[in-house]
Amino acid sequence: MGGSHTMQDLHTTKGGKSVVFRGDGEPRTIQTFLGNLNDFSATQTLEDDNFSIGGLVEQLEQTIARILKKPAAIFMPTGTLANHLAIRKHATPYGRVAVQEQSHLYNDTGDSLARLSGINLVPLGKEKPSFSLEELRKAYETSTTGRVFNPISVVSIETPVRRQHGQTVPWQELQILTEFCREHNLPVHLDGARIFMQAAVEGQTVHQYAQLFDSVYISLYKYFGAPFGGVLAGESSFIDGLYHDRRMFGSGLAHSSMIAALALHGINEFEPTFHAAIEKAHLLFADLNALAHLNVDAFEHGSNIFTLTVSEDLNLEKIAQHLKAIDIFIYPEPGTQIAYLHINSTILRQTNVEITKAFIDAIELSFVP
Amino acid sequence: MGGSHTMQDLHTTKGGKSVVFRGDGEPRTIQTFLGNLNDFSATQTLEDDNFSIGGLVEQLEQTIARILKKPAAIFMPTGTLANHLAIRKHATPYGRVAVQEQSHLYNDTGDSLARLSGINLVPLGKEKPSFSLEELRKAYETSTTGRVFNPISVVSIETPVRRQHGQTVPWQELQILTEFCREHNLPVHLDGARIFMQAAVEGQTVHQYAQLFDSVYISLYKYFGAPFGGVLAGESSFIDGLYHDRRMFGSGLAHSSMIAALALHGINEFEPTFHAAIEKAHLLFADLNALAHLNVDAFEHGSNIFTLTVSEDLNLEKIAQHLKAIDIFIYPEPGTQIAYLHINSTILRQTNVEITKAFIDAIELSFVP
Numbered sequence: 001m002g003g004s005h006t007m008q009d010l011h012t013t014k015g016g017k018s019v020v021f022r023g024d025g026e027p028r029t030i031q032t033f034l035g036n037l038n039d040f041s042a043t044q045t046l047e048d049d050n051f052s053i054g055g056l057v058e059q060l061e062q063t064i065a066r067i068l069k070k071p072a073a074i075f076m077p078t079g080t081l082a083n084h085l086a087i088r089k090h091a092t093p094y095g096r097v098a099v100q101e102q103s104h105l106y107n108d109t110g111d112s113l114a115r116l117s118g119i120n121l122v123p124l125g126k127e128k129p130s131f132s133l134e135e136l137r138k139a140y141e142t143s144t145t146g147r148v149f150n151p152i153s154v155v156s157i158e159t160p161v162r163r164q165h166g167q168t169v170p171w172q173e174l175q176i177l178t179e180f181c182r183e184h185n186l187p188v189h190l191d192g193a194r195i196f197m198q199a200a201v202e203g204q205t206v207h208q209y210a211q212l213f214d215s216v217y218i219s220l221y222k223y224f225g226a227p228f229g230g231v232l233a234g235e236s237s238f239i240d241g242l243y244h245d246r247r248m249f250g251s252g253l254a255h256s257s258m259i260a261a262l263a264l265h266g267i268n269e270f271e272p273t274f275h276a277a278i279e280k281a282h283l284l285f286a287d288l289n290a291l292a293h294l295n296v297d298a299f300e301h302g303s304n305i306f307t308l309t310v311s312e313d314l315n316l317e318k319i320a321q322h323l324k325a326i327d328i329f330i331y332p333e334p335g336t337q338i339a340y341l342h343i344n345s346t347i348l349r350q351t352n353v354e355i356t357k358a359f360i361d362a363i364e365l366s367f368v369p
Numbered sequence: 370m371g372g373s374h375t376m377q378d379l380h381t382t383k384g385g386k387s388v389v390f391r392g393d394g395e396p397r398t399i400q401t402f403l404g405n406l407n408d409f410s411a412t413q414t415l416e417d418d419n420f421s422i423g424g425l426v427e428q429l430e431q432t433i434a435r436i437l438k439k440p441a442a443i444f445m446p447t448g449t450l451a452n453h454l455a456i457r458k459h460a461t462p463y464g465r466v467a468v469q470e471q472s473h474l475y476n477d478t479g480d481s482l483a484r485l486s487g488i489n490l491v492p493l494g495k496e497k498p499s500f501s502l503e504e505l506r507k508a509y510e511t512s513t514t515g516r517v518f519n520p521i522s523v524v525s526i527e528t529p530v531r532r533q534h535g536q537t538v539p540w541q542e543l544q545i546l547t548e549f550c551r552e553h554n555l556p557v558h559l560d561g562a563r564i565f566m567q568a569a570v571e572g573q574t575v576h577q578y579a580q581l582f583d584s585v586y587i588s589l590y591k592y593f594g595a596p597f598g599g600v601l602a603g604e605s606s607f608i609d610g611l612y613h614d615r616r617m618f619g620s621g622l623a624h625s626s627m628i629a630a631l632a633l634h635g636i637n638e639f640e641p642t643f644h645a646a647i648e649k650a651h652l653l654f655a656d657l658n659a660l661a662h663l664n665v666d667a668f669e670h671g672s673n674i675f676t677l678t679v680s681e682d683l684n685l686e687k688i689a690q691h692l693k694a695i696d697i698f699i700y701p702e703p704g705t706q707i708a709y710l711h712i713n714s715t716i717l718r719q720t721n722v723e724i725t726k727a728f729i730d731a732i733e734l735s736f737v738p
Contacts, residue, residue, distance in 0.1 A: 030415040030425070030626040037403055046399040056399070077446060081619025110617035116485045227624035248479035249618055250450025255596035257399040258627065 025223030056260040069207040072239035082217040090154035090187035129167040158191035166305040178212040193219040225266030322362035394592030425629040438576040441608035451586035451601040459523035459556035498533040527560035535674040547581040562588040594635030691731035
């Protein structure tokens with residue numbers, strides 16, 4: 001069953017036996033946060049911040065800056081704000097940003113860049129994880145010809161793309177797109193909420209991605225164990241003074257050190273754990289694919305999401321119920337034979353033998369009459 | 370020394386002996402937050418929220434709504450955002466808001482209402498805690514005569530006013546100003562970050578203030594023990610859907626239940642404790658005013674801030690140093706004979722006899738040579 005037995009055993013009992021094929025990290029509950037805070041306080045100094053400046057917040061900012069090899073970083077309560085303030089600052093004084101049509105920025109922010117900062121969002125790569133160099137070049141050139149001069153002045157790239165089942169903009173593509181930006185003096189921002197996963201899957205380090213971009217947002221809560229928040233990193237001249245904008249937008253939290261403590265507690269654990277989880281998942285899916293009646297498939301340029309498809313003679317909802325009885329959680333897409341399996345550290349809580357046996361038993365009990 | 374001996378004794382040991390004449394509540398540290406969270410979890414169910422919706426967050430919102438006797442309420446990470454979103458919604462579709470020239474909104478938000486929401490801030494009551502009915506009437510009438518119609522469409526009142534040493538807009542004034550608003554169909558918003566203190570000082574209940582206003586923001590961190598945040602309350606039709614705006618501004622925190630837990634933990638304790646603290650302060654200041662060489666004076670319509678003035682033959686910095694040695698903290702205004710004494714629950718940690726003796730001893734050692 002592969003080389004991750006030690007890690008598996010380490011994690012079998014932590015947080016119970018529940019293997020949850022949804023989400024990018026451990027399920028987040030206030031009980032877990034409190035336990036981790038108590039763990040953290042047992043060994044670390046609890047240094048206070050003042051309106052999210054200094055203390056553990058600064059320690060976290062410096063930690064992230066170091067990992068990304070960027071000179072400076074600032075805590076933000078949400079990725080929505082981190083992306084917004086980065087693009088707002090890059091775009092000055094002109095106002096268009098090129099984004100993926102499938103990005104969080106284009107779909108899940110209420111067009112805040114347009115409505116609050118007067119920056120038009122130009123969507124590229126319709127219904128695809130990313131856009132091509134040609135699309136970007138054409139959009140940029142068109143944008144420079146307007147009778148009122150307001151060209152694309154910043155480019156944002158999200159990767160992995162959550163709305164496209166975690167598919168990534170692969171490393172080679174990122175190099176090509178960001179090179180165009182540099183050639184045309186266009187600042188380029190990375191919405192890297194889940195970039196640590198992409199780095200693990202592509203066998204790179206996160207700072208290799210970061211160095212392609214002028215600014216980088218990373219999430220603190222998707223898999224580092226904070227209840228919310230992110231960090232925006234970039235040049236010192238870019239980050240300096242952004243705490244004023246953070247406050248203007250209503251996010252100058254009076255005391256964020258608890259949040260920073262939880263992120264600092266989880267950040268070192270992520271990389272080895274996630275590597276072990278992905279490695280274990282590949283072995284597990286090979287075992288499952290050896291069974292009749294089901295298939296587990298990877299996405300092209302996927303990260304941690306896989307497609308489980310069962311044959312028409314099986315009731316997938318019933319399979320899910322049987323698995324749940326032994327603490328394995330899958331989430332069928334209603335009315336289909338499909339469930340998306342998200343790999344996270346909970347896969348380490350049961351052995352592949354146990355999980356495979358659970359699937360075999362569940363299948364046997366779930367044939368359509 | 371008055372009728373609050375039991376409360377005094379109760380509080381003498383909690384948080385040590387430090388009497389801190391600054392701030393509106395107990396000093397906020399991550400260590401205190403963690404202790405209170407553990408206390409809370411020992412007796413209460415830790416119900417999770419989902420992006421600040423449901424769970425303990427909803428429980429907190431309902432608690433505040435009930436206290437203010439408003440139909441609905443929503444959690445906000447900062448008062449800056451609570452005030453902004455309230456006024457933004459009231460102002461639609463016209464864009465001017467009348468505010469105090471000394472308000473937090475006019476001085477400490479980077480003009481976010483103007484810059485992010487296109488709402489002009491009209492400052493009234495220059496260098497005073499509030500503005501008169503006449504000023505408001507005149508500003509409103511002038512605003513309705515513009516060649517492009519964009520009148521004052523909402524009024525905001527902050528009370529107590531932090532930049533005016535916590536002086537309040539007194540109850541009678543609030544009645545007069547809000548009546549004008551109702552007559553002219555102008556929504557009126559209360560920036561009541563510290564309204565619980567005003568209610569205690571004026572011997573009213575907070576819902577009496579709340580009923581004068583269409584919307585009310587109250588702080589969770591100034592004296593309820595949360596690390597940050599506030600709640601905005603109003604009619605259901607007003608609060609409904611505001612979570613979309615909260616998210617658009619970048620404040621849709623993924624998990625806020627820890628914050629809600631800390632506020633719920635502190636909220637019931639505030640009223641009796643603050644009453645006892647104010648009562649004890651009045652007795653203490655009477656004792657101190659019986660001494661030579663110093664005076665403690667109240668502000669007109671003050672809330673919890675008083676002015677300590679020492680005579681020219683005393684070195685106030687030296688007095689502060691001597692007091693500090695026995696865990697009493699005052700903060701002289703540099704280059705003056707004045708220190709502002711903020712009353713909060715820490716005054717309950719030493720008896721008035723102890724505090725008065727400390728002042729007597731400190732004075733004796735601090736004469737200018």
